[in-house]
Amino acid sequence: MVTTPRTVIETQGLGWRYDPSREGQAPVQALRGVDLSIEAGQFVGLVGPTGAGKSTLCMALTGIVPSLAEGRMSGTVRVMGRDTRTTGVVELSRHVGYVQQDPESQLFCASVEDEIAFPLESRGVDPSLMDALIDDALDAVGMRAFRRRQPTQLSGGQMQRVAIAAALVGRPDVLVLDEPTAALDPDGRREVMEALDSIRRREAQGGRPMTIVMAEQHTECFLGRADRIVALDRGGVFADGGMEVFDTMREPLERAGVAQPRGANPRIEVVGAADEGRGDGHDAVIALDHVTYRYPNAPKDAAPALDDVSLRIPRGAFVGLTGRNGSGKTTLVRHFDGLLRPGAGTVTVDGLDVAKHSVGAMARHVGFVFQNPDHQIFCSTVRDEIGYGPRALGVPRQAVTERTGALLDALDLADVADAPPATLDYGARRAVAVASVLAMRTPVLVLDEPTACLDANLAERFLRLADDANARGVTVIMISHDLRAIARHCTHLLRMDGGHVAQWGAIGTGTVGEGAV
Amino acid sequence: MDSDLFVPGDGWLHRRDPRAKMLLSLALLVLCFVWRQWWLIAAVLAAEHVMLATDGVPRRSIAWAWKVLAPVIVLIVILWPITDPSGAHEIWRAGFLRITQENLLMAVVMGLRIPALGFACFLTLFTTSQPMFVRGLVRLGVPYKAGLTLSTALRYIPVFFSIFGDVMDAQRARGLDIGGDGGDGGDDGADGAGGANDADGAPRRRRRRGPLHRMVARFRSYMPVIIAVLIRAYTMSRNVGWAMETRGLGMPGVRRTYRVQVRMDAGDWLLVALTLCGTAAAIATMVLR
Numbered sequence: 178m179v180t181t182p183r184t185v186i187e188t189q190g191l192g193w194r195y196d197p198s199r200e201g202q203a204p205v206q207a208l209r210g211v212d213l214s215i216e217a218g219q220f221v222g223l224v225g226p227t228g229a230g231k232s233t234l235c236m237a238l239t240g241i242v243p244s245l246a247e248g249r250m251s252g253t254v255r256v257m258g259r260d261t262r263t264t265g266v267v268e269l270s271r272h273v274g275y276v277q278q279d280p281e282s283q284l285f286c287a288s289v290e291d292e293i294a295f296p297l298e299s300r301g302v303d304p305s306l307m308d309a310l311i312d313d314a315l316d317a318v319g320m321r322a323f324r325r326r327q328p329t330q331l332s333g334g335q336m337q338r339v340a341i342a343a344a345l346v347g348r349p350d351v352l353v354l355d356e357p358t359a360a361l362d363p364d365g366r367r368e369v370m371e372a373l374d375s376i377r378r379r380e381a382q383g384g385r386p387m388t389i390v391m392a393e394q395h396t397e398c399f400l401g402r403a404d405r406i407v408a409l410d411r412g413g414v415f416a417d418g419g420m421e422v423f424d425t426m427r428e429p430l431e432r433a434g435v436a437q438p439r440g441a442n443p444r445i446e447v448v449g450a451a452d453e454g455r456g457d458g459h460d461a462v463i464a465l466d467h468v469t470y471r472y473p474n475a476p477k478d479a480a481p482a483l484d485d486v487s488l489r490i491p492r493g494a495f496v497g498l499t500g501r502n503g504s505g506k507t508t509l510v511r512h513f514d515g516l517l518r519p520g521a522g523t524v525t526v527d528g529l530d531v532a533k534h535s536v537g538a539m540a541r542h543v544g545f546v547f548q549n550p551d552h553q554i555f556c557s558t559v560r561d562e563i564g565y566g567p568r569a570l571g572v573p574r575q576a577v578t579e580r581t582g583a584l585l586d587a588l589d590l591a592d593v594a595d596a597p598p599a600t601l602d603y604g605a606r607r608a609v610a611v612a613s614v615l616a617m618r619t620p621v622l623v624l625d626e627p628t629a630c631l632d633a634n635l636a637e638r639f640l641r642l643a644d645d646a647n648a649r650g651v652t653v654i655m656i657s658h659d660l661r662a663i664a665r666h667c668t669h670l671l672r673m674d675g676g677h678v679a680q681w682g683a684i685g686t687g688t689v690g691e692g693a694v
Numbered sequence: 695m696d697s698d699l700f701v702p703g704d705g706w707l708h709r710r711d712p713r714a715k716m717l718l719s720l721a722l723l724v725l726c727f728v729w730r731q732w733w734l735i736a737a738v739l740a741a742e743h744v745m746l747a748t749d750g751v752p753r754r755s756i757a758w759a760w761k762v763l764a765p766v767i768v769l770i771v772i773l774w775p776i777t778d779p780s781g782a783h784e785i786w787r788a789g790f791l792r793i794t795q796e797n798l799l800m801a802v803v804m805g806l807r808i809p810a811l812g813f814a815c816f817l818t819l820f821t822t823s824q825p826m827f828v829r830g831l832v833r834l835g836v837p838y839k840a841g842l843t844l845s846t847a848l849r850y851i852p853v854f855f856s857i858f859g860d861v862m863d864a865q866r867a868r869g870l871d872i873g874g875d876g877g878d879g880g881d882d883g884a885d886g887a888g889g890a891n892d893a894d895g896a897p898r899r900r901r902r903r904g905p906l907h908r909m910v911a912r913f914r915s916y917m918p919v920i921i922a923v924l925i926r927a928y929t930m931s932r933n934v935g936w937a938m939e940t941r942g943l944g945m946p947g948v949r950r951t952y953r954v955q956v957r958m959d960a961g962d963w964l965l966v967a968l969t970l971c972g973t974a975a976a977i978a979t980m981v982l983r
Contacts, residue, residue: 239940266939268946275940281853282933285846287698287824294825294953299942307953327698329853343941474754516863540869551926552857552864555918569869599925613868 185351185388186215186238190252192412193233193242198600205602207233209412210252215405217350218386220377222399225409226434226632227604231392232278234409235355238390239275240266257350270296274344278356278630280336284328289320289339292328296347314346315339317379318372332502334358334365338372345376352376354391358398359630362502362658363442370398394632396423396438408435434632442660446685447670461489461525462621462652463513468522470508481520482508484676490669492620495643495653497663497684500673506656509673510623513654514543527620541570544619548626550610551599559601559609560585560594566617577616584612587642604635611639615646622646624655628662640666698849699819700827705749707821711962712830715818718965721973722814726807728980732799735806742813751820762855763812767805774801824849825954833956839944846934854927861922870918 191211194204208230215221223231236242240261243250254261257272277283286292293311302310315321318338328336337357344352354373358366373389380387393399399406399420406423408416410433416426423430423437431437470483483505490496500506511517512524515536524531527542544566547553556562563581572580585591588608593601598609611627624643628636640662647653647668657663663670664684672680707715722738729735746756774797781794822830824845831841942948958966 241936241940245936245939265946266936267942267944270940270942270945273940275937277933277937279930279933282930283937285849285934285937287700287849291823291825291953295938295943296941298951298953299945299948301945301948301951304951304953304955325702327702329698347942511863514867516867536863536866537869540867543867545864545867547860547864547867549860549864549926551929552861552922553868554925555865555921566868617868 183216184214185217185257186213186390187255188213188237188252191234191237191254192251193230193237193246193248195246195248198597202596202600204248207248207412208237211409211412211414213407213414213417215388215390217388218381219404220389220399220402221391222396222403222406223390223392223409224394224396224406224430224435227394227630227635228602229409229433229632230412231409232355233412235275235353235390235392237261238351238353239273240264240269241275270347270349271300272350274341274347274349274352276337276340276344276352276354276357278359280333280340281329283340284336284343287327288324289315289326289328289331290324292339292343293346296343300347310346314342317345317376318342319368319375332365333361334368337361337365337369341369341372341376348385349387351388351390354389354393356392356394356630358393358395364501366395366398370402374402394436394630396436397440398438400438400440408433431633434634436633439661443664445660445664445670447680447682448685460492462492462494462527463490463654464488464525465509465512466523466525468512468519468524470512470517470520472508480676482676483512483519485522486676486678487522488671488678488681490652490654490671492652493647493650494669495647495667496655496669496671497660497667498654498656498671498673499658499660499663500679504673504679505676506673507625508676510545510625510654510656513621513623514539514545516545540566540617540619542619543621543623544614544617545623546611546614546625546627548629550603550606553610553613554598554606557597558595559590559598562598562609563590563612563616566613570617580616580618584616588612588638604631607631608635608639611642615642619651621652621654624653624657626656626658628657628659636662698824699816699852700823701751701755701820702823703750703821705751705821706961707745707749707751707817709961710821710965711956711958712818712822712826713834713956714958714962714965714969715822716830716834718969719814719818721969722817723811725973725976726810726814730800730803732803732806735803735810739806739810739813742810742817745817746813746820749821755820759812759816760809763809767808770808771801771805774804819848823954825952826956829952829954829956832952838950842938842943850930850934853930854923857926858919858923861926862919865919865922870915 188211191208192206193208194206197204211234223234225231233242236246237254238256240256242248243262244266250262256269259269259272261269284292286295290311293314294307297307297310311324312321315324318341320335320338320342323331323335323339328339331339341354341357358369361369377387377389391398403420405419406416407414408422408426408430415429415433416422418425427437465486465488468483468486469481471481475482486509498506498510508517512519512531513526515531515534518532526539529539529542531539554562556565560581563584564577567577567580585594588611590605590608590612593605598606601609614622622643627639627643631639643653643655644666655663655667667684669683670680671678722742726735726738743756775793776791778797778800779790779792779794781796783795784792785795785798786793827845828838828841831844832838
């Protein structure tokens with residue numbers, strides 16, 4: 178019988194420097210001098226600002242660093258007694274399961290059952306045993322009913338639960354999760370965390386406690402779960418202890434952008450919620466009149482994505498747009514610049530009937546920051562990227578230069594102004610994407626989950642820029658699951674449910690407390 | 695269609711062994727490459743549609759395939775008479791451009807050949823699940839990693855089409871001139887927005903441009919979209935590779951097992967026999983004529 182050593186992970190002086198992605202660029206020191214010793218059965222939460230080195234540390238524990246990533250490692254990492262310099266990723270996978278941040282790119286098979294079968298086949302498991310093992314793994318994450326579904330038909334939370342099941346089916350000793358809930362709404366986040374709770378209970382009952390290392394920005398995920406919190410900043414550990422570090426190290430953690438774990442969401446009182454679909458502004462910058470939209474590929478019996486929506490958003494409002502995944506939020510805002518055309522009804526934005534104008538024409542009136550910055554970025558330098566939008570709108574060169582310079586300073590991008598944006602870290606790419614739309618100075622600004630995957634400081638900086646734009650008279654529509662951000666920054670709340678407006682109105686002053694909306 | 699090329703089902707083609715279907719696809723690919731008679735290729739194209747329809751592949755998937763193939767068909771049909779001025783029976787001439795009965799007929803042949811070749815592949819791809827596809831290739835002697843790479847690439851084709859759409863939306867929303875004609879996308883210009891001004895703010899005069907210039911401009915206008923899609927494709931393929939390795943792909947000292955088994959039955963052998971007989975008959979007819 179193989180016994181699990183007491184210390185399952187040990188890093189000594191771990192450092193990692195990414196090779197520059199182009200000639201002349203400086204290498205990026207992602208980790209420096211990390212000393213960690215993690216015991217069997219511990220649940221370790223990794224926290225830190227965007228770009229602190231959390232993902233790189235996760236990769237070091239799986240062996241991707243140094244085996245597959247391009248860079249230079251110093252120090253040592255031992256997982257289950259094996260040195261990751263001399264043990265390949267595949268060999269380490271006998272002991273370590275790994276769940277990445279992006280659900281879409283880690284589910285590569287055509288069905289859920291094939292995803293779970295893949296690690297079993299790799300381990301040479303007898304095919305006659307596989308069906309039972311697949312059911313067992315899917316039971317652990319509550320996904321048995323979805324066994325024959327295609328991964329692309331699942332929600333984000335369901336995809337991550339399948340990824341966890343695929344990581345677990347090989348019975349690893351250590352499970353490494355790199356921000357598994359980053360792309361999920363609160364329901365998806367809860368599903369993933371409940372799945373982890375269920376797995377830990379099962380493994381503990383089987384006398385084989387599972388060690389979990391989980392990087393996460395949503396620190397409330399650690400409440401009642403984590404035995405230990407390790408905080409990273411600029412590649413080094415600056416806090417290490419139990420959950421009490423959120424109290425004892427409150428100030429340095431907050432300075433680094435680590436949010437305090439908080440339980441219930443704030444209660445947001447909406448004034449005039451009964452006046453559904455009418456709004457309160459005389460000067461409506463966005464008006465929807467009985468808008469219905471059905472996706473062309475949707476099943477015939479499916480409900481429309483937007484169902485007879487009427488709405489008037491007053492000029493100068495800062496609207497927090499919330500609702501579950503699939504409630505119609507994104508479908509709604511895609512009508513504002515003509516990316517979608519209503520099947521019935523009319524959409525008027527800034528005095529223009531959107532149906533009569535191209536998306537390019539609407540770009541002068543509606544700026545749209547998409548959630549994935551990589552969908553927007555294509556220029557060879559950050560400066561060109563930020564200036565692209567205003568140049569496309571015919572803004573004079575001098576004004577483009579001024580706007581670009583101001584945004585480079587406001588978002589701390591001046592040092593990388595001449596670097597290719599695609600080579601920057603995630604937080605900086607998000608900043609470039611936001612700046613590239615803000616530079617267009619449109620009267621309406623749509624932000625799709627502007628704070629997702631970001632640390633608290635960077636998220637707050639983006640929101641302050643949105644506040645500034647709003648103060649200049651720009652109408653801001655912010656899709657967000659972050660009710661605290663909505664309560665702090667927005668003037669109006671719009672909640673969608675099943676393609677309908679479920680709640681709409683101005684946010685009441687002084688009525689923000691604890692509890693759910 | 696943003697998921698797998700495989701369409702779940704239980705039709706007669708779905709039930710066939712992947713090796714038999716691969717042979718059928720290969721035979722049709724070779725014949726359509728060799729034939730120059732439009733009616734033969736049209737017959738194959740019709741037969742492919744009949745096979746897919748009788749198997750129960752939904753019209754939506756067939757329409758998606760046509761949508762994917764359409765730009766290539768249009769491009770080749772237009773370019774063929776331009777690049778091939780051959781033929782004795784001239785219909786029209788302008789400079790180097792020469793339209794003849796022969797090159798027009800060849801353009802039609804090419805216009806039919808592209809979808810016939812495409813649907814020859816879709817016969818297998820629409821009706822064979824990823825594990826069956828890999829298993830079939832492995833049983834034909836293809837190394838597992840090569841089969842997995844091919845099937846994963848096919849699996850991600852619709853995903854990349856979907857990403858292409860998302861990226862295009864994101865770029866158009868920033869005022870990118872996808873039309874490539876210096877306008878705002880080409881469908882209005884009611885307020886002169888979307889790139890209709892010069893960088894110094896002066897209104898841009900629309901210039902008349904030749905078709906070649908417009909084609910180059912249109913291609914160039916897609917470059918930002920292509921660059922962004924390539925960046926996303928790179929990170930996605932890297933992450934997929936990492937996911938495969940962390941799930942034990944090629945584990946040392948382990949002989950891989952397979953959950954899905956393939957076995958040739960009477961129906962499969964019948965399909966192989968019909969394919970071989972049909973191909974032999976077609977070749978014999980060509981040789982004897």
